[in-house]
Amino acid sequence: MRFMSIVTSPQPAAQPTPALLEAMHKLADREIKAGRMVDTGGLMPLATGAQVRVADGNLSVVDGPFVEAKEVIGGYAIFELRSKEEAVALAVEFMQLHKDHMPGWVGTCEVRAFAGFAGQFPE
Amino acid sequence: MPVAAVTDDDVQRTILGVWRIEQPRLITSLSRMLRDVPLAEDLTQEALIAALEHWPVAGVPDKPGAWLMATAKRRALDHLRRNRMLSQKHGMLAHDLAQEQQTMPDFDSALDDDIGDELLRLIFTACHPRLSREARAALALRMICGLTTEEIARAFLVAEATIAQRIVRAKRTLSDSGLAYETPRGEELSERLASVLEVVYLIFNEGYTAARGDEWLRPQLCNEALRMGRVLTSIASQEPEAHGLLALMELNGSRIAARTDADGEPILLMDQNRALWDLLQIRRGQLALARACELGGGGGFYALQAAIVACHAGAETADATDWPRIAALYGDLAALVHSPVIELNRAVAIGMAEGPQAALAIVDGLADEPALKSYHLLPSVRGDLLQKLSRFDEARAAFEDAAALAGNTRERDLLLRRAAVAARAVSRDVSTHK
Numbered sequence: 001m002r003f004m005s006i007v008t009s010p011q012p013a014a015q016p017t018p019a020l021l022e023a024m025h026k027l028a029d030r031e032i033k034a035g036r037m038v039d040t041g042g043l044m045p046l047a048t049g050a051q052v053r054v055a056d057g058n059l060s061v062v063d064g065p066f067v068e069a070k071e072v073i074g075g076y077a078i079f080e081l082r083s084k085e086e087a088v089a090l091a092v093e094f095m096q097l098h099k100d101h102m103p104g105w106v107g108t109c110e111v112r113a114f115a116g117f118a119g120q121f122p123e
Numbered sequence: 124m125p126v127a128a129v130t131d132d133d134v135q136r137t138i139l140g141v142w143r144i145e146q147p148r149l150i151t152s153l154s155r156m157l158r159d160v161p162l163a164e165d166l167t168q169e170a171l172i173a174a175l176e177h178w179p180v181a182g183v184p185d186k187p188g189a190w191l192m193a194t195a196k197r198r199a200l201d202h203l204r205r206n207r208m209l210s211q212k213h214g215m216l217a218h219d220l221a222q223e224q225q226t227m228p229d230f231d232s233a234l235d236d237d238i239g240d241e242l243l244r245l246i247f248t249a250c251h252p253r254l255s256r257e258a259r260a261a262l263a264l265r266m267i268c269g270l271t272t273e274e275i276a277r278a279f280l281v282a283e284a285t286i287a288q289r290i291v292r293a294k295r296t297l298s299d300s301g302l303a304y305e306t307p308r309g310e311e312l313s314e315r316l317a318s319v320l321e322v323v324y325l326i327f328n329e330g331y332t333a334a335r336g337d338e339w340l341r342p343q344l345c346n347e348a349l350r351m352g353r354v355l356t357s358i359a360s361q362e363p364e365a366h367g368l369l370a371l372m373e374l375n376g377s378r379i380a381a382r383t384d385a386d387g388e389p390i391l392l393m394d395q396n397r398a399l400w401d402l403l404q405i406r407r408g409q410l411a412l413a414r415a416c417e418l419g420g421g422g423g424f425y426a427l428q429a430a431i432v433a434c435h436a437g438a439e440t441a442d443a444t445d446w447p448r449i450a451a452l453y454g455d456l457a458a459l460v461h462s463p464v465i466e467l468n469r470a471v472a473i474g475m476a477e478g479p480q481a482a483l484a485i486v487d488g489l490a491d492e493p494a495l496k497s498y499h500l501l502p503s504v505r506g507d508l509l510q511k512l513s514r515f516d517e518a519r520a521a522f523e524d525a526a527a528l529a530g531n532t533r534e535r536d537l538l539l540r541r542a543a544v545a546a547r548a549v550s551r552d553v554s555t556h557k
Contacts, residue, residue, distance in 0.1 A: 030148075032353075032357060033239060033242075033354065033357045033358065034147055034350070034354060035349070035350035035351065035352070035353030035354045035357075036144075036350065038353075038403065038407065039403065078403070080346060080349070080350065082143065082343065082346070083136065083139075083140055084140075085136045085137050085139065085140025085141075086140040086143055086144055087140075088137070088140065089137075089140045089141040089144045089187070090144060093144070093188070096185065096186065116380060
C-alpha cells in the first residue's frame, strides 16, 4: 500500500532545530535504505506560494502571504508499506523526534492511504 | 502511546506494524553480535513474541524500537551465557555483549547504526547458492522482509508446515555448513550477487505472473521484491545489475493496475489503458535503468529487459511504441543468453518494426526448437503473422495448433476464435477468386 504522510503545524512555522534536522535526516536515510520511503520533500514557506481558488463561480489567483491560514503544510513523505499500522508506527517515530528535539513544537502528521491501491491489499 | 488500539486484533496489528519497521535493524544488530544469522533470526522472533505478550497489558512503550532492541539483546545475552561453557569464543562474545548492555544505546543513537554492511551480509546468507531456490525465497521473505511463515505459505500456495520445515532446514544447512555469518568479497561477490538477484526476481515473478493464489498476497510479493531491490541498490550501489533488476521490477510493477479488467480478465499490454500506469513507479524505474547504464551495465541481463519495458513505459500510446529499438534490444538479449523464447519475442518486435514477412522467417527458424515444442505462443505468433500476410488457411491451422497446446481455457477460447476468423477469411477468399 502506498501512503502519504503530511506534516502540518500552526503559522508561522518554526524552523526546525539542527538536532531535529539531523534526526529527521537519519530517519529518512534509514527508510530510503530499507526501501520503504519512495519520495519525500519539505515545502517552502506558505508566503512564497500561491493559491488558485474557485468560489461563487469565480476563479482567482492569490499570492502569499496568507495571514488568515491557521495551519501550514511543512512537508510530505511517500511510503510503500504493508499496512496502515506500519504507516502509523513510522509517523509516531517521526513525531517522537520532534518531541525530543524541538520542545514546545506543536503539529500534526496526517497519514493517508493512496486511492487505487486498496483492492490489491488486505483490508 | 497515542495509538488507538481497541480490540486484541488491533493491538496485534499495531505491534506487528512496529515490529516490521524495526525488524531489519534488530536482526542485523543481533547477527553482528552473535556472528550467526539464523540464530539472530530466532531471537528477533522471540522479541516479537515478548512484545505480543507484554504490550497488550502494559501498553506500547514510547520508544518501541528501543524496547524491542533491549529485549532482543537480553535474549542474545542469555543465549550466550547458556553456551558460555561450549567455547571460549562465545565466552568472549558474552563479555562484549554485557559491556555493551551497560551502555545500552537509546533510540536516537540507534538511528546512527549504519546497517548497510550487515544487511548485505544478511541478504547474502539468506540467498546462499547452497540452498534451493525455494528455500532461498522463503528465507529471504522471512529474514529480510519479516513476513510470517503463514504469510509466506499463503503467498506461495503451500501448507504452512511445509514452509516452516523449509525454513528450519535451510537455517540448519547454513549453520551446519559454517555459512551462518559471512560476506563474499571480490569476484565471489558478483557471482553471489547473481544468486541474490535471481531470488528477488523469482519472488517478484511469483507475485506478478501467476494468475492464481491469494488475491492480495500476490501483489504483496511484488512489493516485497521491490523493497529488496531498493535495499540492494542502496547498499550495493555500485552493482549495475542490482539497478537493472530494480528498474525491470519497477517498470513492470507500474502496470499492475492496468493488467486486469474489473472481472480479473487479463488485458494485453498493447490494449491497456496507459492512464492507469503508475507514473511515480515508471520514473523510479527509468532512474534505476539510467543508473545501471551509468555504471556500465546497460548490456546486463536485467538492464536489457528493463530497457525493453522502458520502451513501452515511455510510449504515450501503443502506436508510438519504438519497435525498431525493442527489436534491437531483443537482439542484444538473445546474444547474451541463448533462449528460443527471447528469439520468439524478438520476432514479434521485428514483425512490428519491419513487417510480418521478416518476422515469419525467424519464427519458422524456431519450428524445430525442442524447448518450444509444446509452447503455444510459437504457433500463436505464427498464426498472427500468417493472418497479416493474408495466408488465411495456414493461419487457421496455426491457431488451431496453438489452441491445442494452450494451458488455460481463456487462452484456448481466444485462439479458437482467431482460428474461426481465419477460416471465414479463407471462404471469403475462395468466393472472391471464383
